[in-house]
Amino acid sequence: MSNLTAGKPKIVPITGAGACAQAMRQINPDVVAAFPITPSTQIVEDFSAFVANGQVDTEFVTVESEHSAMSACIGASAAGGRVMTATSSAGMAYMWELLYVAASMRQPVLMSLVNRALTGPINIHCDHSDSMGARDAGWIQLYSETNQEAYDNLVMAARIAEHPDVRLPLMVCQDGFIISHSIQTMQLEDDKAVKAFVGPHLPYHSILDTAKPVTWGALDLQDYYIEHKRGQEQGMRNALRVIQEVSDDFAKTFGRQYNLFEDYRLDDAEIVLVAINSVAGEIKEVIDELRTKGEKVGLLKIRSFRPFPYEQIGQALSNAKIITVLDRSASFGAHGPLFTEISTAVYNYASNRPLLMGHTFGLGGRELTLRHIEHVISESRICLDKGEVGNRQGMWLNVRGDKS
Amino acid sequence: MSTLKTWQELPHGGVILEAGSAAKYETGSWRTWKPITHREHCIHCLACWEYCPEDAIVLEDGQDPSGGTRKFVKEVNYFHCKGCGLCVRECPVNKEGKVQALGFVRDEV
Numbered sequence: 001m002s003n004l005t006a007g008k009p010k011i012v013p014i015t016g017a018g019a020c021a022q023a024m025r026q027i028n029p030d031v032v033a034a035f036p037i038t039p040s041t042q043i044v045e046d047f048s049a050f051v052a053n054g055q056v057d058t059e060f061v062t063v064e065s066e067h068s069a070m071s072a073c074i075g076a077s078a079a080g081g082r083v084m085t086a087t088s089s090a091g092m093a094y095m096w097e098l099l100y101v102a103a104s105m106r107q108p109v110l111m112s113l114v115n116r117a118l119t120g121p122i123n124i125h126c127d128h129s130d131s132m133g134a135r136d137a138g139w140i141q142l143y144s145e146t147n148q149e150a151y152d153n154l155v156m157a158a159r160i161a162e163h164p165d166v167r168l169p170l171m172v173c174q175d176g177f178i179i180s181h182s183i184q185t186m187q188l189e190d191d192k193a194v195k196a197f198v199g200p201h202l203p204y205h206s207i208l209d210t211a212k213p214v215t216w217g218a219l220d221l222q223d224y225y226i227e228h229k230r231g232q233e234q235g236m237r238n239a240l241r242v243i244q245e246v247s248d249d250f251a252k253t254f255g256r257q258y259n260l261f262e263d264y265r266l267d268d269a270e271i272v273l274v275a276i277n278s279v280a281g282e283i284k285e286v287i288d289e290l291r292t293k294g295e296k297v298g299l300l301k302i303r304s305f306r307p308f309p310y311e312q313i314g315q316a317l318s319n320a321k322i323i324t325v326l327d328r329s330a331s332f333g334a335h336g337p338l339f340t341e342i343s344t345a346v347y348n349y350a351s352n353r354p355l356l357m358g359h360t361f362g363l364g365g366r367e368l369t370l371r372h373i374e375h376v377i378s379e380s381r382i383c384l385d386k387g388e389v390g391n392r393q394g395m396w397l398n399v400r401g402d403k404s
Numbered sequence: 405m406s407t408l409k410t411w412q413e414l415p416h417g418g419v420i421l422e423a424g425s426a427a428k429y430e431t432g433s434w435r436t437w438k439p440i441t442h443r444e445h446c447i448h449c450l451a452c453w454e455y456c457p458e459d460a461i462v463l464e465d466g467q468d469p470s471g472g473t474r475k476f477v478k479e480v481n482y483f484h485c486k487g488c489g490l491c492v493r494e495c496p497v498n499k500e501g502k503v504q505a506l507g508f509v510r511d512e513v
């Protein structure tokens with residue numbers, strides 16, 4: 001990996017996990033506490049090599065569980081350090097209690113989450129049940145379609161999370177194996193340029209500041225708990241602005257523009273698909289193909305799921321006639337988490353009333369091919385022509401035994 | 405008028421900026437049982453003082469039989485004593501079982 005250090009930006013072939021490890025090396029955090037779990041393992045593995053080789057100054061804490069990993073991260077962050085970790089699936093589920101603690105204590109812990117199905121039956125492949133389950137924990141969630149996006153999001157993460165108006169933990173999500181283990185070429189920025197962009201970490205009431213002793217993690221009852229939660233919510237609301245500001249500065253510095261979501265051929269689109277992470281790549285390919293045949297179809301790809309930009313998304317979807325949302329996780333007995341958010345955004349902020357349809361796909365790594373996406377779009381067209389969604393709502397795609 | 409702060413006035417994450425502010429908190433209001441000292445049986449080993457999670461065993465200086473000064477148990481600070489009973493349980497005189505150096509009684513409020 002030493003050929004990747006210093007100099008100008010380089011185009012490198014690298015896995016998504018490797019890309020995140022490189023971002024961590026460049027950020028050079030004060031503390032990393034992590035416990036390896038598939039498919040995020042390579043991040044921790046590569047990073048431990050950087051520690052062993054002296055390429056970072058990080059205190060690397062090898063813990064005995066993810067519960068301990070997040071506990072160590074919170075402690076190190078409260079002690080005034082810039083702190084990072086990486087995990088997946090059951091690993092993050094084991095952090096559950098501490099995810100809330102990190103957010104409530106307003107500790108800007110940074111996590112590289114490689115999305116993987118939660119167990120039952122045991123499965124190591126991609127879906128979003130881990131991060132979607134954690135959507136109410138109070139973490140900022142940024143999603144990444146490609147290796148480049150996972151890397152770029154992580155480079156931006158510290159400035160968003162540590163911003164005084166935000167001060168919240170942040171997870172950068174990428175699809176397990178599909179992105180984490182696939183080699184794509186991407187632009188790896190210069191170490192010094194990344195360091196300058198990320199900037200220094202400014203501790204907030206460090207417990208190691210003995211001149212000004214403070215108490216972190218105290219009991220909080222009926223008289224103050226809800227005020228602290230309200231402040232936490234404000235951090236999330238402010239994050240919408242800060243994510244955009246940092247993304248704009250990133251674009252000025254490195255030339256790649258990101259927003260709260262990506263609109264792909266959306267302007268005149270009658271049929272709009274909404275999706276998260278790597279499947280957006282396949283959807284774009286199908287859209288390009290169908291556009292040559294005159295089908296007015298577009299994509300809205302989520303980048304920031306928490307905070308969720310309801311107003312901007314509702315406005316961006318104002319011209320759509322039918323919106324088909326693809327959820328890569330199930331909320332059993334309810335619509336998918338992305339579908340419900342999109343419905344809320346459209347109901348409150350879109351200037352028209354498009355048809356809305358939501359499908360579940362890809363659990364446990366089940367593929368969604370170009371043919372399946374074409375099928376979703378042609379079904380959307382049928383609904384649009386009939387003027388109703390009917391029993392096509394809530395399909396599970398590419399499942400044996402279902403008509404779809 | 406309420407003296408409690410609004411959410412905008414609070415530092416982030418519930419951090420408490422005033423050192424030693426726990427001393428102002430009346431954990432005594434949690435109490436349903438309370439320890440009472442029987443100094444005639446107390447050997448002043450200070451086990452109760454050491455175990456008390458609320459620092460509610462109050463000490464005083466006194467004369468040691470061998471001539472020096474040392475700490476003796478004076479009383480219980482009921483503003484902080486939450487009635488957990490740890491002191492009662494850890495007292496070696498109480499463990500002997502013949503007499504009690506620390507009693508434990510219902511706290512009638």
Ligand code: SF4
Binds near residue numbers: 447449451477495505
């Ligand atoms: S533990 Fe019992 S004997 Fe020892 S100082 Fe306390 S009350 Fe006295």
Ligand code: SF4
Binds near residue numbers: 439455489
């Ligand atoms: S009952 Fe508990 S809080 Fe009260 S003096 Fe004994 S040990 Fe301390």
